[in-house]
Amino acid sequence: MNDLLRGIVVLMTVGITSLLMFSLSPGGEARGDDGNDMMPGLTHKAWQEECASCHLAYSPALLPRASWTRLMGDLGHHFGENASIDPATEADIRRFLEANAADSGRSRTGSRVMRRMQPNETPLRITETAWFVRKHDEVSRTIWSRKSVKSAANCAACHRQAEQGVFNERDIRIPN
Ligand code: HEC
Ligand code: HEC
Structure with missing residues (x-):
């Protein structure tokens, strides 16, 4: 040769x-881009069992600590559903969510979420945070109201790897 x-x-x-x-x-x-810094590796048995039955287990990095405390304090009135669980499991999940919250300093996504949060703001919806709204400013009203999407909270309708905690652009497909 x-x-x-x-x-x-x-x-x-x-x-x-x-x-x-x-x-x-x-x-x-x-690595380091938003879509891949949602703590995909995060596991917690009770959280995955109790908080992924009606929707996906939303990453704790998407809401501040005080939001999780608020949300976990009233599972009996959870967005029109009764999501109550026994007190020990509830405390266990709450500790996990609080420890990994947006303001825990454990992820870049969390820091970005916090950067757009007003002081003392404790939203119960990820989809109402300024961070979420800005990330989705290209998604039109008609898309959000499609039957196939149902709700902005239904991340997996468009993010095909949402269950794995992966939200990068490559894995987005908006359903018809
Ligand atoms: C019995 C069903 C059910 C269970 C169990 C449940 N949820 Fe929900 N959750 C809902 C419904 C319904 C909504 C509203 C969804 C929508 O608006 O499309 C919701 C919404 C949410 C939202 C707001 C989503 C947004 O709009 O940004 C968060 C955060 C949330 N749940 C966290 C949890 C956590 C944490 C747990 C476990 C402790 C849990 N959920 C268990 C039914 C449930
Ligand atoms: C109607 C479809 C749709 C739904 C539902 C949806 N998204 Fe998105 N998401 C998109 C689109 C489109 C983008 C923008 C991609 C771009 O900027 O080109 C995006 C961007 C993102 C990004 C930034 C990705 C990156 O690499 O910059 C994150 C993170 C994200 N979404 C998380 C979520 C979460 C969490 C939920 C549920 C609470 C959700 N999305 C629900 C369509 C959706």
Whole structure:
């Protein structure tokens, strides 16, 4: 093999290898961007069992600590539903949510959520935070009201990897 040919083979091998690594590492190519910093690895047994039965288990990084305290303090009146659970489980989940809240300093997404939050603001809805509204300013009213979307809180309607905690642009598909 002459040098030129060998050079080409080496370049191609390097190219293919990095292409493979790029596509095989889940989310690895975009660390630090919002969509990949939602603490996808976060696990907590009771949270996943109790808070993912009616909707997905929303990342604690999307609301401040005081919001989670408020929300967990009234599960009997939870957006028109009764989501009460036994006090021990409730306390366990509350501790987890508070420890990983937007203002816990544990994630970049949390810091971004806080940057747009008014002092003393304790929203119960992620979808009403200034952070959420701004991230979705390109989504029109007609899209939000589609049957296939139902509600802005139905993240998984558009974010196909929402259940895995992945929200990057590549995995968004708005349903018809
Ligand atoms: C019995 C069903 C049910 C259970 C269990 C439940 N939720 Fe909900 N949750 C709802 C409904 C219904 C809504 C309103 C959804 C909508 O507006 O589309 C909601 C909304 C929310 C929202 C606001 C979403 C937004 O609009 O940004 C948060 C946060 C939330 N739930 C957290 C929790 C947590 C934490 C738990 C576990 C302790 C939990 N939920 C368990 C039914 C439930
Ligand atoms: C109607 C479809 C739809 C729903 C429902 C929806 N999103 Fe989105 N989301 C989008 C679109 C479109 C974008 C903007 C992508 C862009 O900027 O090009 C986006 C952007 C984002 C981003 C920023 C991604 C990035 O890489 O910058 C995050 C994080 C996010 N959404 C989280 C959520 C969460 C959490 C929920 C549920 C509480 C949700 N979204 C519900 C369509 C949706």
